[in-house]
Amino acid sequence: MNRRQFFKLCAAGAATSAISALGLMSEKAYAAVREFKLIGAKETRNNCPYCSVGCGLLMYSQGSGGKNSEHAIFHIEGDADHPVNRGALCSKGAGLVDYVNSPHRLQYPEYRAPGSNKWERISWHDAFKRIARLMKDDRDANLIEKNADGVTVNRWLTTGMMTSSGMANESGLATQKFARALGLVAIDTIARN
Amino acid sequence: MSHTAEIPMVPGSESPLELKPIKAVDPKAVYHRRAQRLLSLAKDSPLADYFELCRRVVAIQARLAAEADFGQLLAWGKDEAIPLSHLGSEADSYWQGLLQQLLSDLLPQVDEDMARVLRLLMQQSPEQLTSWGSALRQGHMSEVPARFSLFIWAAMGVYWSHWAPMVIKRIDQRKVVQQNLCPICGCHPVASVIVDQPRAGLRYLHCSLCESEWHYIRAHCTSCGQDKGTTLWSFDDAKAQVRIESCDECHGYTKMLFVEKSPLMDVAADDLATLMLDSELNAKGFGATTVNPLLLAHETEQ
Numbered sequence: 001m002n003r004r005q006f007f008k009l010c011a012a013g014a015a016t017s018a019i020s021a022l023g024l025m026s027e028k029a030y031a032a033v034r035e036f037k038l039i040g041a042k043e044t045r046n047n048c049p050y051c052s053v054g055c056g057l058l059m060y061s062q063g064s065g066g067k068n069s070e071h072a073i074f075h076i077e078g079d080a081d082h083p084v085n086r087g088a089l090c091s092k093g094a095g096l097v098d099y100v101n102s103p104h105r106l107q108y109p110e111y112r113a114p115g116s117n118k119w120e121r122i123s124w125h126d127a128f129k130r131i132a133r134l135m136k137d138d139r140d141a142n143l144i145e146k147n148a149d150g151v152t153v154n155r156w157l158t159t160g161m162m163t164s165s166g167m168a169n170e171s172g173l174a175t176q177k178f179a180r181a182l183g184l185v186a187i188d189t190i191a192r193n
Numbered sequence: 194m195s196h197t198a199e200i201p202m203v204p205g206s207e208s209p210l211e212l213k214p215i216k217a218v219d220p221k222a223v224y225h226r227r228a229q230r231l232l233s234l235a236k237d238s239p240l241a242d243y244f245e246l247c248r249r250v251v252a253i254q255a256r257l258a259a260e261a262d263f264g265q266l267l268a269w270g271k272d273e274a275i276p277l278s279h280l281g282s283e284a285d286s287y288w289q290g291l292l293q294q295l296l297s298d299l300l301p302q303v304d305e306d307m308a309r310v311l312r313l314l315m316q317q318s319p320e321q322l323t324s325w326g327s328a329l330r331q332g333h334m335s336e337v338p339a340r341f342s343l344f345i346w347a348a349m350g351v352y353w354s355h356w357a358p359m360v361i362k363r364i365d366q367r368k369v370v371q372q373n374l375c376p377i378c379g380c381h382p383v384a385s386v387i388v389d390q391p392r393a394g395l396r397y398l399h400c401s402l403c404e405s406e407w408h409y410i411r412a413h414c415t416s417c418g419q420d421k422g423t424t425l426w427s428f429d430d431a432k433a434q435v436r437i438e439s440c441d442e443c444h445g446y447t448k449m450l451f452v453e454k455s456p457l458m459d460v461a462a463d464d465l466a467t468l469m470l471d472s473e474l475n476a477k478g479f480g481a482t483t484v485n486p487l488l489l490a491h492e493t494e495q
Contacts, residue, residue: 017490021339023306024243036428038473043423043438045412058394058412060425074431080394081410086210087394 042071045079048093049166051191055093056082073100135159135182143183160186197371197410197418210392214369215376216406217361220354223404223459224255230459234466246303247465247487250347253298257291257351266356276360277353277403278379284352285323292322292348299344314341330380330402332484335491342489350402350486353378357403369407373415373482375400376407381484382447383460385415385438389453396449399460401484414440415447416482425449426474434458435467437474445482446474461487 019025041060048055056079061071076097080087089096099105109127110119122130142158161179164171179187228251235244268281296311303311317325326349328336337345357377369376375398382398386406397406398415413420415438422441427433434454439446448467452458464485471481481490 017488018339018343019240019243019488022243022246022310022343024240024246036469039427039429039431041425041427041431043412043425045420060431062431077394079411080392080396081212087392 041074047166048089048096049164050092050096052165052189053084053191054166055079055085055089057089057093057096073097076100139182154183155185156183157185159184160188163187163189165189165191195413195420197413197420200371200410200413212391212395212408214366214408215361215364216397217358218354218404218406219358220258220351220404221255223354224251224258226457227459227462228252228255230457230462233457234462238466240465244462244465246307247343247462249299249302250295250343251487253295254347254351256298257294258355261291261294261351261355263287263352263355266359269356269360275374275376275379276364277356277377282323285326286319288326288349288352289319289322291351292345295348295351296344310340311344314344317341329489330378332381332492334484334489339489339491343487346402346486346489350404353403354405357400357405361405371409371418372407373398373409373418375403375405377405378403381482382415383485384448384450384464384483385409386460387449387451387453393453398447401461401486414438414443414445416440416445417443419443426470428470435463435470437470437479439474439477439479443482444479446479447481447483461485464488 039062041062044059044061046057046059048057058077058079059073060075061073063071074097078085078087078089078093085093109122109124111122111127111130112119138159139156142156144153144155144157147153161184163175163179167175176187228248231244231248231251235241235248238244264283264287266280267283268279270276270279273279293315296315300308300311322345325337325341325345328334329342329346330349334342360377374381378400380400380402383401384399385396386399388395388397394411396409396411398409399406409415412423414423417440419440419442424439424441425431425436426439426446427436434451435458436449436451437446438449448464448470450458450460450463464483465487468488474481
Protein backbone atom coordinates (compact mmCIF):
# COMPACT_ATOMS: atom_id res chain seq x y z
CA MET A 1 0.00 0.00 0.00
CA ASN A 2 1.42 3.34 -0.98
CA ARG A 3 0.91 5.69 1.93
CA ARG A 4 2.72 8.50 0.19
CA GLN A 5 -0.27 8.94 -1.99
CA PHE A 6 -1.14 12.32 -3.33
CA PHE A 7 -3.97 13.21 -1.12
CA LYS A 8 -6.72 15.53 -2.29
CA LEU A 9 -9.90 16.68 -0.64
CA CYS A 10 -13.12 16.79 -2.58
CA ALA A 11 -13.40 19.95 -4.59
CA ALA A 12 -16.58 20.68 -2.69
CA GLY A 13 -14.45 21.01 0.44
CA ALA A 14 -16.55 20.00 3.38
CA ALA A 15 -19.37 18.46 1.36
CA THR A 16 -18.38 14.88 2.14
CA SER A 17 -17.08 15.16 5.66
CA ALA A 18 -18.17 14.73 9.24
CA ILE A 19 -19.86 18.15 9.16
CA SER A 20 -22.44 17.32 6.53
CA ALA A 21 -22.84 13.70 7.59
CA LEU A 22 -23.79 14.84 11.08
CA GLY A 23 -26.28 17.30 9.62
CA LEU A 24 -24.44 20.40 10.81
CA MET A 25 -23.42 21.88 7.48
CA SER A 26 -24.55 25.44 7.05
CA GLU A 27 -25.44 27.10 3.77
CA LYS A 28 -23.69 30.17 5.08
CA ALA A 29 -20.36 28.38 5.42
CA TYR A 30 -18.94 29.75 2.20
CA ALA A 31 -21.11 32.83 1.85
CA ALA A 32 -18.48 35.09 3.35
CA VAL A 33 -15.96 34.34 0.62
CA ARG A 34 -16.96 37.10 -1.75
CA GLU A 35 -16.31 39.74 0.85
CA PHE A 36 -12.58 39.00 0.76
CA LYS A 37 -10.03 39.63 -1.91
CA LEU A 38 -7.79 36.64 -2.59
CA ILE A 39 -4.11 37.60 -2.82
CA GLY A 40 -1.43 35.31 -4.22
CA ALA A 41 2.24 35.93 -3.50
CA LYS A 42 5.09 34.03 -5.14
CA GLU A 43 7.54 32.60 -2.62
CA THR A 44 11.21 32.42 -3.65
CA ARG A 45 14.37 31.38 -1.81
CA ASN A 46 17.55 33.32 -2.56
CA ASN A 47 20.74 34.71 -1.05
CA CYS A 48 21.61 38.23 0.00
CA PRO A 49 24.27 39.58 -2.41
CA TYR A 50 25.53 42.38 -0.20
CA CYS A 51 28.33 40.59 1.59
CA SER A 52 30.29 37.39 1.45
CA VAL A 53 28.35 35.80 4.33
CA GLY A 54 25.58 35.02 1.83
CA CYS A 55 22.60 34.94 4.20
CA GLY A 56 19.55 32.99 3.09
CA LEU A 57 16.41 34.94 2.18
CA LEU A 58 12.76 34.24 1.50
CA MET A 59 11.31 36.76 -0.92
CA TYR A 60 7.65 37.42 -1.67
CA SER A 61 6.48 39.04 -4.88
CA GLN A 62 3.20 39.90 -6.50
CA GLY A 63 2.25 40.39 -10.10
CA SER A 64 -0.74 40.24 -12.36
CA GLY A 65 -0.02 36.55 -12.94
CA GLY A 66 0.57 36.81 -16.67
CA LYS A 67 3.52 34.93 -18.18
CA ASN A 68 5.56 38.05 -18.92
CA SER A 69 4.24 40.30 -16.21
CA GLU A 70 6.72 41.93 -13.85
CA HIS A 71 6.66 40.72 -10.28
CA ALA A 72 7.15 43.32 -7.59
CA ILE A 73 8.90 42.20 -4.41
CA PHE A 74 6.99 43.43 -1.38
CA HIS A 75 8.58 41.50 1.47
CA ILE A 76 11.96 39.92 2.22
CA GLU A 77 12.77 38.00 5.38
CA GLY A 78 15.63 35.88 6.69
CA ASP A 79 15.39 32.18 5.79
CA ALA A 80 15.03 30.34 9.11
CA ASP A 81 16.13 27.08 7.47
CA HIS A 82 19.42 28.53 6.23
CA PRO A 83 22.39 27.10 8.16
CA VAL A 84 24.37 30.35 7.99
CA ASN A 85 21.99 33.05 9.23
CA ARG A 86 19.19 30.86 10.71
CA GLY A 87 16.57 33.44 9.83
CA ALA A 88 18.42 36.49 11.10
CA LEU A 89 19.44 39.47 8.97
CA CYS A 90 21.82 42.36 9.64
CA SER A 91 20.64 45.97 9.30
CA LYS A 92 21.68 45.98 5.65
CA GLY A 93 19.77 42.76 4.99
CA ALA A 94 16.74 43.93 6.92
CA GLY A 95 16.49 46.90 4.54
CA LEU A 96 16.74 44.83 1.36
CA VAL A 97 13.17 45.34 0.24
CA ASP A 98 13.76 49.11 0.31
CA TYR A 99 16.92 48.78 -1.83
CA VAL A 100 14.99 46.73 -4.36
CA ASN A 101 12.15 49.21 -4.62
CA SER A 102 14.19 52.38 -4.11
CA PRO A 103 13.40 55.20 -6.57
CA HIS A 104 17.09 56.16 -6.35
CA ARG A 105 18.32 52.87 -7.78
CA LEU A 106 20.63 53.31 -10.76
CA GLN A 107 19.04 51.84 -13.85
CA TYR A 108 21.43 53.14 -16.51
CA PRO A 109 24.94 54.70 -16.68
CA GLU A 110 25.24 58.38 -15.84
CA TYR A 111 28.14 60.80 -16.28
CA ARG A 112 29.05 63.91 -14.34
CA ALA A 113 31.79 65.95 -16.00
CA PRO A 114 34.59 67.32 -13.79
CA GLY A 115 33.41 70.53 -12.16
CA SER A 116 29.80 70.03 -13.18
CA ASN A 117 26.97 69.49 -10.71
CA LYS A 118 24.77 67.75 -13.26
CA TRP A 119 24.47 64.04 -14.01
CA GLU A 120 23.63 63.16 -17.58
CA ARG A 121 22.48 59.85 -18.92
CA ILE A 122 24.88 58.13 -21.34
CA SER A 123 24.63 54.87 -23.29
CA TRP A 124 26.23 51.65 -22.10
CA HIS A 125 28.48 51.80 -25.16
CA ASP A 126 29.75 55.27 -24.22
CA ALA A 127 30.18 54.21 -20.61
CA PHE A 128 32.29 51.16 -21.47
CA LYS A 129 34.33 53.19 -23.97
CA ARG A 130 35.08 55.85 -21.40
CA ILE A 131 35.95 53.37 -18.65
CA ALA A 132 38.26 51.45 -21.01
CA ARG A 133 39.93 54.68 -22.15
CA LEU A 134 40.64 55.86 -18.60
CA MET A 135 41.84 52.42 -17.51
CA LYS A 136 44.19 52.10 -20.42
CA ASP A 137 45.60 55.63 -19.98
CA ASP A 138 46.23 55.01 -16.29
CA ARG A 139 47.72 51.57 -16.86
CA ASP A 140 50.00 52.77 -19.67
CA ALA A 141 51.28 55.57 -17.42
CA ASN A 142 51.73 53.60 -14.20
CA LEU A 143 52.29 49.88 -14.88
CA ILE A 144 55.38 48.60 -13.08
CA GLU A 145 56.84 45.96 -15.33
CA LYS A 146 59.98 45.05 -13.36
CA ASN A 147 61.01 45.45 -9.77
CA ALA A 148 64.34 46.75 -8.48
CA ASP A 149 65.97 43.35 -9.07
CA GLY A 150 64.86 43.28 -12.68
CA VAL A 151 62.25 40.56 -12.11
CA THR A 152 59.07 40.90 -14.19
CA VAL A 153 56.15 41.75 -11.91
CA ASN A 154 53.58 43.68 -14.05
CA ARG A 155 51.93 45.50 -11.14
CA TRP A 156 49.27 48.12 -11.69
CA LEU A 157 49.05 49.84 -8.32
CA THR A 158 47.25 53.08 -9.17
CA THR A 159 43.86 51.47 -9.76
CA GLY A 160 41.83 49.09 -7.58
CA MET A 161 38.77 47.01 -8.24
CA MET A 162 35.63 46.63 -6.14
CA THR A 163 33.75 43.48 -7.08
CA SER A 164 30.66 41.61 -6.03
CA SER A 165 30.70 39.41 -2.95
CA GLY A 166 27.77 37.22 -3.80
CA MET A 167 29.16 35.42 -6.84
CA ALA A 168 29.24 31.76 -7.71
CA ASN A 169 32.63 30.04 -8.22
CA GLU A 170 32.59 30.48 -11.97
CA SER A 171 31.98 34.22 -11.97
CA GLY A 172 34.52 34.58 -9.16
CA LEU A 173 37.11 32.84 -11.31
CA ALA A 174 36.29 35.03 -14.33
CA THR A 175 36.57 38.17 -12.20
CA GLN A 176 39.90 37.06 -10.74
CA LYS A 177 41.32 36.27 -14.18
CA PHE A 178 40.19 39.58 -15.61
CA ALA A 179 41.63 41.63 -12.75
CA ARG A 180 44.92 39.75 -12.38
CA ALA A 181 45.53 39.75 -16.14
CA LEU A 182 45.45 43.54 -16.02
CA GLY A 183 48.01 43.49 -13.20
CA LEU A 184 45.57 44.76 -10.57
CA VAL A 185 46.68 44.08 -7.01
CA ALA A 186 44.02 45.89 -4.96
CA ILE A 187 40.88 43.81 -5.35
CA ASP A 188 38.14 43.77 -2.79
CA THR A 189 34.46 42.93 -2.55
CA ILE A 190 31.50 44.94 -1.44
CA ALA A 191 31.42 42.73 1.65
CA ARG A 192 33.30 45.57 3.32
CA ASN A 193 30.74 48.26 2.55
CA MET B 194 15.70 24.32 -7.65
CA SER B 195 15.87 21.33 -5.40
CA HIS B 196 13.84 18.53 -3.93
CA THR B 197 13.49 18.34 -0.16
CA ALA B 198 14.97 14.83 -0.14
CA GLU B 199 18.28 16.34 -1.31
CA ILE B 200 18.49 18.83 1.55
CA PRO B 201 20.45 17.43 4.51
CA MET B 202 19.37 18.07 8.07
CA VAL B 203 22.01 20.17 9.81
CA PRO B 204 23.97 18.11 12.35
CA GLY B 205 22.91 18.91 15.90
CA SER B 206 24.87 21.44 17.90
CA GLU B 207 24.49 22.67 21.46
CA SER B 208 23.08 26.01 20.34
CA PRO B 209 19.63 26.90 21.68
CA LEU B 210 18.88 28.01 18.11
CA GLU B 211 19.53 24.51 16.75
CA LEU B 212 16.43 23.21 15.04
CA LYS B 213 14.75 20.17 16.53
CA PRO B 214 13.64 17.77 13.77
CA ILE B 215 10.68 16.52 15.85
CA LYS B 216 8.96 18.30 18.70
CA ALA B 217 6.97 16.40 21.29
CA VAL B 218 3.73 18.06 22.31
CA ASP B 219 1.80 17.57 25.56
CA PRO B 220 -1.57 16.25 24.34
CA LYS B 221 -3.46 17.59 27.37
CA ALA B 222 -2.23 21.11 26.66
CA VAL B 223 -3.07 20.76 22.96
CA TYR B 224 -6.63 19.56 23.66
CA HIS B 225 -7.23 22.28 26.26
CA ARG B 226 -6.03 24.99 23.91
CA ARG B 227 -8.03 23.51 21.03
CA ALA B 228 -11.23 23.44 23.10
CA GLN B 229 -10.68 27.08 24.12
CA ARG B 230 -9.98 28.09 20.56
CA LEU B 231 -13.08 26.28 19.22
CA LEU B 232 -15.17 28.13 21.80
CA SER B 233 -13.89 31.54 20.75
CA LEU B 234 -14.06 30.79 17.02
CA ALA B 235 -17.62 29.43 17.26
CA LYS B 236 -18.98 32.90 18.03
CA ASP B 237 -18.35 34.21 14.52
CA SER B 238 -18.65 30.97 12.62
CA PRO B 239 -21.48 29.95 10.30
CA LEU B 240 -20.66 26.43 11.55
CA ALA B 241 -21.27 27.33 15.20
CA ASP B 242 -23.15 24.10 15.96
CA TYR B 243 -20.39 21.96 14.55
CA PHE B 244 -17.74 23.96 16.41
CA GLU B 245 -19.67 23.34 19.63
CA LEU B 246 -19.83 19.59 18.94
CA CYS B 247 -16.08 19.55 18.24
CA ARG B 248 -15.42 21.55 21.41
CA ARG B 249 -17.26 18.95 23.46
CA VAL B 250 -15.38 16.10 21.79
CA VAL B 251 -12.03 17.83 22.33
CA ALA B 252 -12.88 18.62 25.97
CA ILE B 253 -13.52 14.90 26.52
CA GLN B 254 -10.23 14.14 24.74
CA ALA B 255 -8.48 16.45 27.21
CA ARG B 256 -10.04 14.63 30.16
CA LEU B 257 -9.22 11.19 28.72
CA ALA B 258 -5.64 12.24 27.96
CA ALA B 259 -5.25 13.11 31.64
CA GLU B 260 -7.11 10.21 33.25
CA ALA B 261 -7.46 7.21 30.96
CA ASP B 262 -5.60 3.91 31.24
CA PHE B 263 -3.21 3.46 28.33
CA GLY B 264 -1.68 0.17 29.43
CA GLN B 265 1.79 -0.46 28.09
CA LEU B 266 3.21 0.17 24.69
CA LEU B 267 4.20 -3.30 23.57
CA ALA B 268 4.84 -3.77 19.90
CA TRP B 269 6.23 -0.43 18.82
CA GLY B 270 8.81 -0.35 16.09
CA LYS B 271 11.73 1.29 17.83
CA ASP B 272 14.07 0.77 14.91
CA GLU B 273 11.53 1.31 12.17
CA ALA B 274 11.32 4.46 10.12
CA ILE B 275 7.86 5.19 11.50
CA PRO B 276 7.78 3.71 15.03
CA LEU B 277 4.05 4.08 15.76
CA SER B 278 2.64 3.03 12.40
CA HIS B 279 1.91 -0.63 13.19
CA LEU B 280 0.96 -1.29 16.79
CA GLY B 281 -0.97 -4.54 16.68
CA SER B 282 -4.24 -5.58 18.30
CA GLU B 283 -3.31 -4.30 21.80
CA ALA B 284 -3.49 -0.75 20.53
CA ASP B 285 -6.81 -1.44 18.83
CA SER B 286 -8.46 -2.62 22.03
CA TYR B 287 -7.12 0.38 23.97
CA TRP B 288 -8.30 3.01 21.51
CA GLN B 289 -11.65 1.27 21.17
CA GLY B 290 -11.97 1.41 24.95
CA LEU B 291 -11.25 5.14 24.73
CA LEU B 292 -13.89 5.43 21.99
CA GLN B 293 -16.55 3.85 24.25
CA GLN B 294 -15.64 6.24 27.09
CA LEU B 295 -15.68 9.20 24.74
CA LEU B 296 -19.08 8.27 23.32
CA SER B 297 -20.68 7.64 26.69
CA ASP B 298 -19.36 10.99 27.96
CA LEU B 299 -20.71 12.73 24.90
CA LEU B 300 -24.08 11.00 24.84
CA PRO B 301 -25.81 13.14 27.51
CA GLN B 302 -24.51 16.32 25.84
CA VAL B 303 -26.15 15.88 22.41
CA ASP B 304 -29.64 15.96 20.92
CA GLU B 305 -31.64 12.86 20.00
CA ASP B 306 -30.50 12.69 16.32
CA MET B 307 -26.86 12.81 17.29
CA ALA B 308 -27.43 10.36 20.15
CA ARG B 309 -28.76 7.82 17.64
CA VAL B 310 -25.50 8.09 15.66
CA LEU B 311 -23.43 7.68 18.82
CA ARG B 312 -25.40 4.63 19.95
CA LEU B 313 -25.05 3.05 16.54
CA LEU B 314 -21.28 3.57 16.68
CA MET B 315 -21.13 2.09 20.20
CA GLN B 316 -22.75 -1.10 18.89
CA GLN B 317 -20.17 -1.74 16.15
CA SER B 318 -18.04 -4.86 16.47
CA PRO B 319 -14.36 -4.50 17.43
CA GLU B 320 -13.37 -5.96 14.05
CA GLN B 321 -15.40 -3.33 12.23
CA LEU B 322 -13.88 -0.55 14.34
CA THR B 323 -10.38 -1.93 13.79
CA SER B 324 -10.81 -1.91 10.05
CA TRP B 325 -12.33 1.60 10.03
CA GLY B 326 -9.52 2.88 12.26
CA SER B 327 -6.90 1.42 9.99
CA ALA B 328 -8.57 2.87 6.88
CA LEU B 329 -8.67 6.34 8.43
CA ARG B 330 -5.02 6.21 9.50
CA GLN B 331 -4.02 5.27 5.99
CA GLY B 332 -5.89 8.18 4.48
CA HIS B 333 -8.78 6.17 3.02
CA MET B 334 -11.42 8.43 4.56
CA SER B 335 -14.17 7.45 2.14
CA GLU B 336 -14.11 3.82 3.37
CA VAL B 337 -15.54 4.97 6.70
CA PRO B 338 -19.04 6.44 7.18
CA ALA B 339 -18.50 10.19 7.52
CA ARG B 340 -20.85 10.44 10.52
CA PHE B 341 -18.56 8.13 12.54
CA SER B 342 -15.11 9.28 11.46
CA LEU B 343 -14.87 12.30 13.79
CA PHE B 344 -15.34 10.16 16.91
CA ILE B 345 -13.16 7.25 15.79
CA TRP B 346 -10.34 9.63 14.94
CA ALA B 347 -10.74 11.49 18.25
CA ALA B 348 -10.35 8.25 20.23
CA MET B 349 -7.34 7.12 18.19
CA GLY B 350 -5.82 10.59 18.60
CA VAL B 351 -5.95 10.32 22.39
CA TYR B 352 -4.17 6.95 22.26
CA TRP B 353 -1.45 7.87 19.75
CA SER B 354 -0.77 11.32 21.20
CA HIS B 355 -0.27 9.73 24.63
CA TRP B 356 2.62 7.59 23.36
CA ALA B 357 4.17 9.96 20.83
CA PRO B 358 6.16 12.10 23.34
CA MET B 359 7.71 8.98 24.89
CA VAL B 360 8.68 7.61 21.50
CA ILE B 361 10.16 10.96 20.43
CA LYS B 362 12.38 10.90 23.51
CA ARG B 363 13.75 7.49 22.54
CA ILE B 364 14.38 7.80 18.82
CA ASP B 365 17.58 9.12 17.32
CA GLN B 366 16.64 12.54 15.97
CA ARG B 367 19.84 12.71 13.92
CA LYS B 368 18.45 9.99 11.65
CA VAL B 369 15.31 11.93 10.85
CA VAL B 370 14.99 13.07 7.25
CA GLN B 371 12.62 15.58 5.65
CA GLN B 372 9.31 13.83 5.12
CA ASN B 373 5.76 14.72 4.22
CA LEU B 374 4.04 12.25 6.58
CA CYS B 375 4.45 12.10 10.35
CA PRO B 376 7.78 10.45 11.25
CA ILE B 377 6.18 9.04 14.43
CA CYS B 378 2.83 7.58 13.32
CA GLY B 379 2.84 7.99 9.54
CA CYS B 380 -0.31 10.10 9.27
CA HIS B 381 -0.90 13.26 7.26
CA PRO B 382 -0.23 16.70 8.72
CA VAL B 383 -3.10 19.05 9.60
CA ALA B 384 -1.22 22.12 8.43
CA SER B 385 2.08 23.97 8.59
CA VAL B 386 2.79 25.94 11.73
CA ILE B 387 5.29 28.80 11.51
CA VAL B 388 6.82 29.03 14.97
CA ASP B 389 9.14 31.39 16.82
CA GLN B 390 10.97 28.65 18.77
CA PRO B 391 13.72 27.46 18.51
CA ARG B 392 14.03 30.22 15.96
CA ALA B 393 11.54 32.53 14.29
CA GLY B 394 10.20 31.52 10.92
CA LEU B 395 10.77 27.75 11.06
CA ARG B 396 7.99 25.60 9.64
CA TYR B 397 6.72 22.56 11.52
CA LEU B 398 4.07 20.19 10.21
CA HIS B 399 1.53 19.27 12.88
CA CYS B 400 0.40 15.63 12.89
CA SER B 401 -3.33 15.00 12.54
CA LEU B 402 -3.21 11.88 14.74
CA CYS B 403 -0.42 12.00 17.34
CA GLU B 404 -0.13 15.82 17.52
CA SER B 405 3.67 15.67 17.10
CA GLU B 406 5.35 18.41 15.10
CA TRP B 407 8.15 17.80 12.63
CA HIS B 408 10.36 20.26 10.84
CA TYR B 409 9.90 20.82 7.13
CA ILE B 410 11.88 23.30 5.06
CA ARG B 411 10.05 26.49 4.02
CA ALA B 412 9.17 27.33 0.41
CA HIS B 413 9.03 23.65 -0.60
CA CYS B 414 5.80 21.79 -1.32
CA THR B 415 4.96 19.66 1.74
CA SER B 416 3.42 17.02 -0.51
CA CYS B 417 5.77 16.56 -3.47
CA GLY B 418 8.89 18.27 -2.09
CA GLN B 419 9.47 20.56 -5.08
CA ASP B 420 10.25 24.27 -4.85
CA LYS B 421 9.62 25.22 -8.47
CA GLY B 422 6.47 27.25 -8.02
CA THR B 423 5.20 27.92 -4.53
CA THR B 424 2.60 30.61 -3.99
CA LEU B 425 1.21 31.91 -0.72
CA TRP B 426 -2.50 32.77 -0.80
CA SER B 427 -4.44 34.83 1.70
CA PHE B 428 -7.45 37.07 2.02
CA ASP B 429 -6.93 40.84 1.87
CA ASP B 430 -3.59 40.93 3.69
CA ALA B 431 -0.53 39.35 2.05
CA LYS B 432 0.94 38.86 5.52
CA ALA B 433 -2.21 37.39 7.09
CA GLN B 434 -1.85 34.95 9.99
CA VAL B 435 -3.47 32.14 7.99
CA ARG B 436 -2.27 31.55 4.43
CA ILE B 437 -2.18 28.67 1.98
CA GLU B 438 0.98 27.49 0.25
CA SER B 439 0.21 25.99 -3.14
CA CYS B 440 2.49 24.06 -5.48
CA ASP B 441 2.44 24.48 -9.27
CA GLU B 442 4.11 21.08 -9.74
CA CYS B 443 1.59 18.78 -8.03
CA HIS B 444 -1.32 21.22 -7.60
CA GLY B 445 -1.55 20.40 -3.93
CA TYR B 446 -1.65 22.86 -1.09
CA THR B 447 -1.02 23.12 2.64
CA LYS B 448 -2.42 25.69 4.99
CA MET B 449 0.10 27.75 6.96
CA LEU B 450 -0.60 29.16 10.41
CA PHE B 451 1.74 31.91 11.51
CA VAL B 452 1.38 31.25 15.24
CA GLU B 453 4.24 33.65 15.87
CA LYS B 454 1.70 36.34 14.94
CA SER B 455 -1.19 34.88 16.90
CA PRO B 456 -0.18 32.42 19.65
CA LEU B 457 -3.78 31.44 20.51
CA MET B 458 -4.28 29.70 17.18
CA ASP B 459 -4.72 25.95 17.07
CA VAL B 460 -4.02 24.02 13.86
CA ALA B 461 -7.18 21.94 13.73
CA ALA B 462 -9.57 24.67 14.93
CA ASP B 463 -8.14 27.44 12.79
CA ASP B 464 -7.94 25.22 9.74
CA LEU B 465 -11.64 24.48 10.20
CA ALA B 466 -12.41 28.18 10.68
CA THR B 467 -10.77 29.13 7.37
CA LEU B 468 -12.51 26.71 5.00
CA MET B 469 -13.34 29.65 2.75
CA LEU B 470 -9.68 29.83 1.82
CA ASP B 471 -9.78 26.12 0.88
CA SER B 472 -12.84 26.69 -1.21
CA GLU B 473 -11.09 29.47 -3.20
CA LEU B 474 -8.05 27.27 -3.80
CA ASN B 475 -10.27 24.32 -4.83
CA ALA B 476 -11.88 26.64 -7.37
CA LYS B 477 -8.43 27.38 -8.77
CA GLY B 478 -7.78 23.67 -9.24
CA PHE B 479 -5.63 23.00 -6.17
CA GLY B 480 -6.35 20.20 -3.69
CA ALA B 481 -5.54 19.90 0.01
CA THR B 482 -2.73 17.49 0.91
CA THR B 483 -3.61 17.51 4.60
CA VAL B 484 -6.05 15.88 7.01
CA ASN B 485 -7.97 17.79 9.66
CA PRO B 486 -9.01 15.59 12.63
CA LEU B 487 -12.13 17.74 13.02
CA LEU B 488 -13.14 17.56 9.36
CA LEU B 489 -11.86 14.31 7.81
CA ALA B 490 -13.12 15.23 4.37
CA HIS B 491 -13.07 12.47 1.82
CA GLU B 492 -10.21 12.05 -0.59
CA THR B 493 -10.79 12.32 -4.33
CA GLU B 494 -7.82 10.47 -5.79
CA GLN B 495 -5.03 8.26 -4.60
